[in-house]
Amino acid sequence: xxxxxxxxxxxxxxxxxxxxxxxxxxxxxxxxxxxxxxxxxxxxxxxxxxxxxxxxxxxxxxxxxxxxxxxxxxxxxxxxxxxxxxxxxxxxxxxxxxxxxxxxxxxxxxxxxxxxxxxxxxxxxxxxxxxxxxxxxxxxxxxxxxxxxxxxxxxxxxxxxxxxxxxxxxxxxxxxxxxxxxxxxxxxxxxxxxxxxxxxxxxxxxxxxxxxxxxxxxxxxxxxxxxxxxxxxxxxxxxxxxxxxxxxxxxxxxxxxxxxxxxxxxxxxxxxxxxxxxxxxxxxxxxxxxxxxxxxxxxxxxxxxxxxxxxxxxxxxxxxxxxxxxxxxxxxxxxxxxxxxxxxx
Numbered sequence: 001x002x003x004x005x006x007x008x009x010x011x012x013x014x015x016x017x018x019x020x021x022x023x024x025x026x027x028x029x030x031x032x033x034x035x036x037x038x039x040x041x042x043x044x045x046x047x048x049x050x051x052x053x054x055x056x057x058x059x060x061x062x063x064x065x066x067x068x069x070x071x072x073x074x075x076x077x078x079x080x081x082x083x084x085x086x087x088x089x090x091x092x093x094x095x096x097x098x099x100x101x102x103x104x105x106x107x108x109x110x111x112x113x114x115x116x117x118x119x120x121x122x123x124x125x126x127x128x129x130x131x132x133x134x135x136x137x138x139x140x141x142x143x144x145x146x147x148x149x150x151x152x153x154x155x156x157x158x159x160x161x162x163x164x165x166x167x168x169x170x171x172x173x174x175x176x177x178x179x180x181x182x183x184x185x186x187x188x189x190x191x192x193x194x195x196x197x198x199x200x201x202x203x204x205x206x207x208x209x210x211x212x213x214x215x216x217x218x219x220x221x222x223x224x225x226x227x228x229x230x231x232x233x234x235x236x237x238x239x240x241x242x243x244x245x246x247x248x249x250x251x252x253x254x255x256x257x258x259x260x261x262x263x264x265x266x267x268x269x270x271x272x273x274x275x276x277x278x279x280x281x282x283x284x285x286x287x288x289x290x291x292x293x294x295x296x297x298x299x300x301x302x303x304x305x306x307x308x309x310x311x312x313x314x315x316x317x318x319x320x321x322x323x324x325x326x327x328x329x330x331x332x333x334x335x336x337x338x339x340x341x342x343x344x345x
Contacts, residue, residue: 004180004212004213004216004217005021005026005027005030005212005216006021006023006026006176006180006209006212006213006216007177007180007213008021009021009023009050009054009057009058010050010054010057010058010061011032012061012064013034016036016068017034017035017036018034018035018040018041018058018061018062018064018065019032019033019034019035020032020033020035020041020044020049020050020054020058020061021033021049021050021054022049023048023049023050023051023054023174023205023208023209024047024048024049024203024305025305026208026209026212027208027212028208033049035061035062035065036065037065037069038062038063038065038066038069038085038088038089039088040065041058041059041061041062041065041089042062042088042089042091042092044058045058045059045089045092045093045099046092046093048203051174051176051203051205051209052173052174052175052176052177052205052209052244053098053148053176053177053178054176055092055093055096055098055099056098056099056101056102056145056148057145059089059098059099059102059103060102060106060141060144060145061141062085062089063082063085063086063089063102063103063106063107063137063140063141064134064137064138064141065085066081066082066085066086066137067082067110067133067134067136067137067138068134069081069085070082070129070133071129071130071131071133071134072130073129074129075127075128075129078111078128078129078133079111079112079128082107082110082111082133082137083107083111083113083114086103086104086106086107086113089103090103093294094292094294095246095247095255095291095292095293095294095320095321096246096247097246097247097282097284097285098246098279101144102141102144105140105143105144106137106140106141106144109136109139109140109143110128110133110136110137110140111128111133148279149177150335151279151280151334151335152177152178152181152279152335153181153185154335154336155178155181155182155277155279155333155334155335156178156180156181156182156183156184156185157181157185158333158334158335158337158338159178159181159182159185159242159275159277159333159338160182160185160186160188160189160191161338162240162273162275162331162333162338163182163186163191163193163240164191165190165191165192166191166192166193166194167191167193167194167239167240168193168194168195168196168237168238168239168240169193169194169195169196169238169239169240169241169242170195170196170197170198170229170232170233170238170240170241170242170263170267170272171195171196171197171198171206171210171241171242171243172197172198172200172206172226172229172241172243172256172257172259172260172263173198173200173205173206173210173243173244173256173257173259173260174200174205174206174209174210174213174244175210175242175243175244175277176209176244178244178277178278179210179213179214179242179244179277180213180217182242182277183214183217183219193219194219194221194222195210195214195219195221195222196221196222196223196224196232196237196238197210197211197214197221197222197223197224198224198225198226198228198229198259198263199223199224199225199226200226200257200259201226201259201301201304202300202301202303202304202318203300204304204305205257206223207223211223222237226259226262229262229263229266230262230266230269230270233266233267233269233270233272234270238272239272239273240272240273240274240275241263241264241266241267241272241273241274241275242275242276242277243256243257243260243263243274243275243276243277244256244276244277244278245260245276245277245278245332246321247278247282247285247291248276248278248281248282248332248344249281249282249285249286249287249288249290249291250281250282250283250285250286250287250344250345251286251287251326251342251344252325252326252329252332252340252341252342252344253287253288253323253324253325253326254276254278254323254324254326254329254332254341255288255291255293255321255322255323255324256276256321256322256324257320257321257322258318258319258320258321258322259322260321260322260324261322261323261324261328264324264328264329265328267328267330268328273330273331274328274329274330275330275331275332275333276324276329276331276332276333276341277333277334278332278333278334279334279335280334280335280336281332281334281344281345288323291323293319293320293321293322293323294319294320294321295318295319295320296318296319296320297316297318298315298316298317298318299316300316300318301316301317301318302314302316326341326342327341329341332344
């Protein structure tokens with residue numbers, strides 16, 4: 001079983017820049033977008049160079065570049081610059097709280113968040129400058145990434161425990177490290193899974209990313225269009241539906257790539273369990289009303305892989321995420337265990 005290329009999507013180059021795997025063109029090309037500044041990282045996230053949990057690692061790398069950019073500043077100026085970098089990164093994809101949490105972790109461990117809730121006590125934030133600031137930000141970034149990897153491995157084991165040998169799994173979009181962790185845990189337990197993947201319009205993450213990663217791990221997934229989910233479940237071609245989530249609220253609402261709600265509705269209609277993978281519920285989102293749903297340019301719906309697929313004169317509409325209510329969710333799986341959607345707190 002191979003290691004998916006997508007498992008490592010952000011890397012530091014020898015020249016001091018950051019390189020982000022361009023998931024817009026993978027697997028047809030293995031291309032890396034070079035980011036020399038924190039602003040370059042922010043633009044790359046906005047332009048969908050990286051998706052799913054990839055922005056977490058892009059955000060920590062962006063904060064490292066921000067610290068390097070502040071190397072010549074005094075203490076107060078460096079802190080202000082790094083906080084501004086953090087705000088810029090958080091604003092790139094407001095629905096995905098991986099970025100927010102990564103930025104907050106780095107700031108609270110180094111220069112402080114400027115008095116935001118959750119400030120870590122005991123740090124003399126005002127004294128970090130120059131190389132000392134860079135080293136501190138690098139250490140905080142690594143610590144956040146390492147903690148995420150540990151939780152993700154636990155999540156994979158919990159999710160794999162819900163799947164029997166031979167289970168046919170329907171996926172939607174690209175669950176990134178969550179899916180890889182589940183597959184690894186299932187393999188370690190001697191379970192062989194089968195997969196049906198939605199293509200996921202308009203960026204085709206399911207076709208290009210999920211399916212490619214599964215092939216690299218030794219599987220032969222079946223690809224369907226997004227509109228085939230109900231028919232596939234009606235035909236009995238999948239035993240469970242499994243997706244990730246960009247956000248889960250404390251009352252059990254699931255915010256994920258648009259189309260997830262349709263998967264959940266079809267799963268309920270045909271008696272198929274619907275499992276959701278998330279690092280942890282968002283403590284800052286009691287309900288779905290507390291989550292900003294990203295609305296992307298409708299023009300993106302009119303194109304596929306850089307080519308227009310709609311007639312001239314057509315307009316597009318693109319809410320990038322939808323909200324699935326808790327009564328449609330069978331279980332929510334996190335790093336801490338398996339939970340009912342009405343029992344997250």
